[in-house]
Amino acid sequence: AQSVTQLDSQVPVFEEAPVELRCNYSSSVSVYLFWYVQYPNQGLQLLLKYLSGSTLVKGINGFEAEFNKSQTSFHLRKPSVHISDTAEYFCAVMGGADGLTFGKGTHLIIQP
Amino acid sequence: NAGVMQNPRHLVRRRGQEARLRCSPMKGHSHVYWYRQLPEEGLKFMVYLQKENIIDESGMPKERFSAEFPKEGPSILRIQQVVRGDSAAYFCASSPPLQGRGAEAFFGQGTRLTVV
Secondary structure (H helix, E strand, C coil): CCEEECCCCEEEEECCCCEEECCEEECCCCEEEEEEEECCCCCEEEEEEECCCCCEEECHHHCEEEEECCCCEEEEEECCCCHHHCEEEEEEEEECCCCEEECCCEEEEEEC | CCCCEEECCEEEECCCCCEEEEEECCCCCCEEEEEEEECCCEEEEEEEEECCEEEECCCCCCCCEEEECCCCCCEEEEECCCCHHHCEEEEEEEECCCCCCCCCCEECCCEEEEEC
């Protein structure tokens, strides 16, 4: 079985400040890792994914994430946030015969 | 190529009625996932289907809930005898055949079920 832990349910950040959203996973097999964003009353949109290769993955809207196998982490970062980044962010893992498993989400709140 | 289509977007049912939620995956996608989202609880996996097969239904409540993905037509999530606790947003996602399981899952806009 696999699981995902997003350590922060809410992260308040001032506009133009950097942000890191934390994600840890557990799995007994090799995994693929994803970050999705959900804007209010919308479905989920893929930000980025790690399949293999370089551990630093760049996604849309200036986000990037780093896969750390030894720490089983896949933290999401952005060097300078904008008010429009206010949303719910979900980390997800897929491995073995399991489907896509999501964390509980982190609500990113951008303060002017 | 249209995205994942879910309908209806909003559904109101009285307690005891049946709710039927539809999901049309993207063209060429043969895998469908259903998730339930409750306030403050994130996304809960319900069921994973391929055409005519249920692959994993470990997240489905044992009673009243069923899902299917027929050879032709949309995937259907059916909730019988709805109760207030079934009120939630239900999201469907689809992905292409998994030659390498890193295939991206594309999400629909969700169906918001309200039980009154």
